Amino acid sequence: MKKSVFLGTAAAATLLAGMGMAQEGSTLTQVKERDELNCGVNTGLVGFAAPDASGNWTGFDVAYCRALAAAVLGDPAKVKFVPTTGQTRFTALSSGEVDVLARNSTWTYSRDTDLNLDFVGVNYYDGQGFMVRSDLGVTSAKELDGATICIQTGTTTELNLADYFRANNMAYTPVNIDSNAEGEQQYMAGACDAYTTDASGLAATRAAFADPETHIILPEIISKEPLGPAVRHGDSNWGDIARWTLNALIAAEEYGVTSRNIEELVRSSENPEVQRLLGTTDELGAMMGLDAEWARRAILAGGNYGEIFAANIGEQTPIGLARGLNAQWTQGGLLYAPPFR
Amino acid sequence: MTDIRATATPPFRLSMLVNDQRYRSLTFQVIVFILVMAAAWWLVDNTIRNLALMGKSFDFGFLFQRAGYDIPQTPIPYTADDSHLRASVVGLLNTLIVAVLGCIAATVLGVIVGVSRLSKNWLFARLMTVFVEIFRNMPLLLWILIIYAVFTEILPPPNAFRGEAATSGMILFDHVALTNRYTALPTLGMTNDPGSLDLGARITFNWATIAFVVALVGGWIVRRMIRAWAQDVQDRTGSRPTTWWMSLAVMILPSLLLIWYFGLHLVPPSLQGFNFTGGLNVSNSLVALWLALTLYTAAFIAEIVRAGILAVSRGQSEAAFALGLRPNRTMSLVILPQALRVIIPPLISQYLNLTKNSSLAIAVGYMDLRGTLGGTTLNQTGRELEAIVLMMLTYLVLSLIISAGMNVFNARVKLKER
Numbered sequence: 184m185k186k187s188v189f190l191g192t193a194a195a196a197t198l199l200a201g202m203g204m205a206q207e208g209s210t211l212t213q214v215k216e217r218d219e220l221n222c223g224v225n226t227g228l229v230g231f232a233a234p235d236a237s238g239n240w241t242g243f244d245v246a247y248c249r250a251l252a253a254a255v256l257g258d259p260a261k262v263k264f265v266p267t268t269g270q271t272r273f274t275a276l277s278s279g280e281v282d283v284l285a286r287n288s289t290w291t292y293s294r295d296t297d298l299n300l301d302f303v304g305v306n307y308y309d310g311q312g313f314m315v316r317s318d319l320g321v322t323s324a325k326e327l328d329g330a331t332i333c334i335q336t337g338t339t340t341e342l343n344l345a346d347y348f349r350a351n352n353m354a355y356t357p358v359n360i361d362s363n364a365e366g367e368q369q370y371m372a373g374a375c376d377a378y379t380t381d382a383s384g385l386a387a388t389r390a391a392f393a394d395p396e397t398h399i400i401l402p403e404i405i406s407k408e409p410l411g412p413a414v415r416h417g418d419s420n421w422g423d424i425a426r427w428t429l430n431a432l433i434a435a436e437e438y439g440v441t442s443r444n445i446e447e448l449v450r451s452s453e454n455p456e457v458q459r460l461l462g463t464t465d466e467l468g469a470m471m472g473l474d475a476e477w478a479r480r481a482i483l484a485g486g487n488y489g490e491i492f493a494a495n496i497g498e499q500t501p502i503g504l505a506r507g508l509n510a511q512w513t514q515g516g517l518l519y520a521p522p523f524r
Numbered sequence: 525m526t527d528i529r530a531t532a533t534p535p536f537r538l539s540m541l542v543n544d545q546r547y548r549s550l551t552f553q554v555i556v557f558i559l560v561m562a563a564a565w566w567l568v569d570n571t572i573r574n575l576a577l578m579g580k581s582f583d584f585g586f587l588f589q590r591a592g593y594d595i596p597q598t599p600i601p602y603t604a605d606d607s608h609l610r611a612s613v614v615g616l617l618n619t620l621i622v623a624v625l626g627c628i629a630a631t632v633l634g635v636i637v638g639v640s641r642l643s644k645n646w647l648f649a650r651l652m653t654v655f656v657e658i659f660r661n662m663p664l665l666l667w668i669l670i671i672y673a674v675f676t677e678i679l680p681p682p683n684a685f686r687g688e689a690a691t692s693g694m695i696l697f698d699h700v701a702l703t704n705r706y707t708a709l710p711t712l713g714m715t716n717d718p719g720s721l722d723l724g725a726r727i728t729f730n731w732a733t734i735a736f737v738v739a740l741v742g743g744w745i746v747r748r749m750i751r752a753w754a755q756d757v758q759d760r761t762g763s764r765p766t767t768w769w770m771s772l773a774v775m776i777l778p779s780l781l782l783i784w785y786f787g788l789h790l791v792p793p794s795l796q797g798f799n800f801t802g803g804l805n806v807s808n809s810l811v812a813l814w815l816a817l818t819l820y821t822a823a824f825i826a827e828i829v830r831a832g833i834l835a836v837s838r839g840q841s842e843a844a845f846a847l848g849l850r851p852n853r854t855m856s857l858v859i860l861p862q863a864l865r866v867i868i869p870p871l872i873s874q875y876l877n878l879t880k881n882s883s884l885a886i887a888v889g890y891m892d893l894r895g896t897l898g899g900t901t902l903n904q905t906g907r908e909l910e911a912i913v914l915m916m917l918t919y920l921v922l923s924l925i926i927s928a929g930m931n932v933f934n935a936r937v938k939l940k941e942r
Contacts, residue, residue: 270903298906299580329797331705336889337903342592345604356799357594358705359889359900373681374704374808376798 210282210414210421211255211472219261222248223281226266228363230387230495230502231287240264243495244285246485247306247412251283251428254477259484268362269337273298276415283425285412287381289339299416303426306411306488308508308517310404311343312382314389317399319376324403328353333366333375340380343406363388377401381408383496383504390501423471431478434460434520435487437511442486445479460523467523488518575909584914586905587612593900595891596807601726608901615896616918622810622892623879626817630878631871633818634825639855641830652826660823665884667820672812672888679704679808685795699792701800706807708793708800715787732786739778746774809890813882821878825871832867833859864937872930876923883919893918 214220224232224244232242240262249259267275267286276284277299287309288294290302313332315321324347334341336359348355358375360366367388370378378385382404389395412429414422435441438457440448449461458464462475469475485491492509496502510516541551575582587609594604599617602610641652659667682703684692694701694708701708718731750770758764782788793803836859844854883894891899893915902911 270899273903273906274908294906327798329799329801331799336895336900341594341900342604342904345592345594349604355594356705356805357596359596359891359895361886361889369676372676372704373683374676 210418211424214255214282218256219263220248220252220256220283221263221265221281222251223265223267223272223275223284223286224248225286226268226362226364228287228384228387229391230500230504231383232264232266232285241495243307243491244287244412246491246495247285247429247432248283250432250481250484251425253480253484254428254431254473255424257480259480269335270361273300276300276413279415282421283412283414287384287410288413289381289408290411290413291339294413300413301416301422302411302413303422304411304429305409305517306429307383307409309381309383309408309410311340311379311406311408312385312404313377313379313401314370314385314398315377315401317397321377321401322399324401324405325351325353327355327377329355330376331356331358331374333358333360333369333378335360335363335366335380338380339406339408344379347405367391381410383410383502386504387496387502390503395501420471424473427471428478428481430520431460431481431523432488432491433511433518434523435478435482436489436518437513437520440482440487441490442483445482449479456523465524571909580909582909584910586901586907586910589905591901592904595896597810597891608897608905611901612893612897612914615891615893618890618895619879619882619885619892619922622813622817622882622885622890625814626821626878626882627875629814629818630821630825630874633822635829637822637826638829639833641826642833656823656826658823659819660827664816664820664881665887667816668813668884668887671816672808675808675812676704681705682708682795682799685800694792699790701793701795703800704808705799706805707811709804709806710790710792711802711804713789713791715789716785718786732782732788735782735786736779739782740775743775743778747771750774807890809885809888812888813885813890817878817881820881821874824874824877828867828870828874829863832863832865835866836862861937865939868930868934868937872927872934875926875930879922879926880919 222245224240224242227233228242230242232240232244235241245264248262248264252262253259265275265281267281267284272284272286272288273294275281284300285306287307288302289309290305294300295302313324313327315327321327327348332344332355334344334357341357344355344357358369360369363380363384366378366380369375371392378388380388382400385400389398389400392398412425414425434456438454438460440457440460445461448457449463452458452461452463455464459467461479462468462477466475468477486494489511492506493499496504498505506514506516508517510518512519541547588607590604591606591608591611592604593611595602595611595614595618597618598614599621600610600614602614637652637655641649641656643649643652679702680692682701682705685694685701685703692701699710714732718735720728720730721734722728747770750767754765754767791802793800793805796802799805840858840862841854844858845851849857882892883898885892886895886899889895897911897918898915902908905911
């Protein structure tokens with residue numbers, strides 16, 4: 184009796200332990216079985232990822248998630264957006280809560296290796312900047328000696344800030360905040376002289392102010408912040424899908440494939456590179472377990488890289504970011520998609 | 525007798541494990557023990573296998589890497605070049621600061637409110653009831669956020685103190701400035717600085733501080749000796765010598781002498797550049813957290829104190845009055861010593877609660893242990909499991925120490941049974 188109880192308990196425990204081992208099977212299979220892509224995004228950064236008035240997520244990072252969902256599941260709407268803070272994002276990814284993380288995350292060595300993430304590319308070349316009130320009379324970050332600076336805790340910006348002020352032999356008082364919204368509130372109340380985060384984030388934050396013209400973003404960019412989507416390390420095929428979906432969006436802009444002319448190009452394009460991209464010749468999609476039209480759907484979801492940029496954060500939007508480093512390599516920028524062949 | 529039992533004991537059968545009262549409890553204890561061990565084993569096994577699956581190891585080497593981030597409030601010297609370990613220690617000290625400040629203030633306020641609730645003044649007693657019900661019935665996190673938001677939104681920024689047309693002024697003879705970032709307090713300056721005692725690891729104590737501590741402790745010991753002597757004289761002669769001026773002298777005179785010797789004076793903060801410098805800037809996150817923890821815990825302590833006083837039977841105070849003791853003497857000599865027996869044990873729990881509740885500091889960006897080890901360090905190194913385990917152990921040890929200390933105190937005040 185005692186023995187059988189013990190054996191029963193042991194068997195049950197083993198069974199439970201087996202069930203506890205999540206993450207069996209490839210991410211692609213899981214996503215297809217679930218028929219929904221779990222995408223980790225910002226908790227709310229206008230232009231990059233924020234729910235609009237009717238609760239639909241929109242933004243630059245959101246558009247990437249939709250393109251990926253369109254490529255894999257055939258429908259850009261089959262995405263569940265999981266808001267993550269700077270503190271929770273990598274845990275959410277490594278624990279399998281999200282399949283892909285598109286949340287203004289900087290690609291760094293230790294994140295790529297030690298945190299066991301795989302960054303699949305760069306969708307925005309950014310750098311850390313400072314925003315101050317224009318009536319403060321400060322025109323350069325070098326004049327911020329002794330200032331109180333609001334900073335999101337758990338981000339690379341925290342380390343850059345410490346390094347920059349040490350390198351320039353200046354002192355500062357950090358005010359640690361948990362989210363962009365809290366930072367905005369502290370900054371607006373004057374609890375900090377300057378707010379620092381990625382320059383794109385500053386522009387997005389400023390755009391949401393009632394009086395954006397009374398705040399300036401200082402010219403100094405103190406770090407390299409290549410922002411990109413990340414996936415879990417160890418599932419190369421899923422990484423390939425995430426990487427080449429991004430590349431497809433970038434390549435589409437380079438070859439002039441837009442969401443408006445794509446149907447026409449599918450029928451009539453003579454360019455072999457475009458034909459391969461759109462799946463009219465060769466079967467590139469099959470090489471990573473997708474169908475031939477995956478890239479076509481990804482581009483149709485929200486347009487090519489240029490269209491996504493213009494619609495969410497470009498100069499015509501309130502955020503008003505210039506392409507700058509994020510122009511195609513043919514235009515003097517850094518965007519360079521490897522060839523589709 | 526042994527014969528009877530030997531013949532009455534039937535041979536052991538397996539079914540007796542359940543049916544026989546003598547073995548049943550043992551059986552269930554064994555089953556529960558096995559279940560608990562199986563659950564623990566399952567958790568550990570699951571953790572190890574999932575860690576292996578994610579390609580992560582379990583080691584604390586990250587504690588010795590360069591931290592690379594700054595902390596606003598550093599009780600011991602700390603720069604971004606120091607290790608994560610030192611950052612964690614800074615966080616722990618910040619936790620201790622707010623916990624100690626909170627425990628002291630909550631006790632004082634709690635005792636005042638608890639005693640006042642029993643006051644015969646109807647209005648006063650009801651006001652205290654309102655205080656207790658408001659603060660103990662709303663979540664602590666809300667109080668922290670509300671107080672912090674009030675500080676941030678209502679107090680002026682340091683800029684408002686600037687120039688001829690300043691819109692805000694410093695208070696207490698230009699020594700204290702209340703701003704929406706911090707309270708700028710004056711620091712102590714010395715014209716005759718004796719230097720510092722170096723304890724290694726860049727932790728130093730000024731000799732003057734040590735001198736004051738020695739003077740105060742010494743004064744306290746001498747005061748006890750004076751009182752023992754007075755008691756002795758009273759026992760022998762029946763009249764107690766007047767000792768208050770002696771007590772006052774030994775407690776205060778040495779400190780006054782030291783102040784004169786070291787040339788101690790206040791250095792007021794002054795506005796330079798963006799912020800007040802030269803003084804001590806106590807951040808609003810600390811003040812808000814401290815106030816919220818104090819008010820919240822004081823509401824509970826007030827109820828504990830009230831319960832303790834009510835637990836002393838009415839006959840005790842009537843007897844004291846009958847002996848001619850005045851009300852305040854009755855309270856301090858008769859009621860409180862007995863009430864303390866009831867008060868101390870639940871008070872320990874409140875101190876533990878307050879200490880653990882201080883980890884809500886992250887909500888207002890106060891860098892305590894949760895903010896450093898469990899926040900930025902955890903994030904920058906990605907060592908979630910290690911950081912959380914270490915943090916849990918630290919809070920556990922901290923709580924056990926508080927508990928042990930208070931239990932010693934409890935043993936001293938509890939009813940002596942002879």
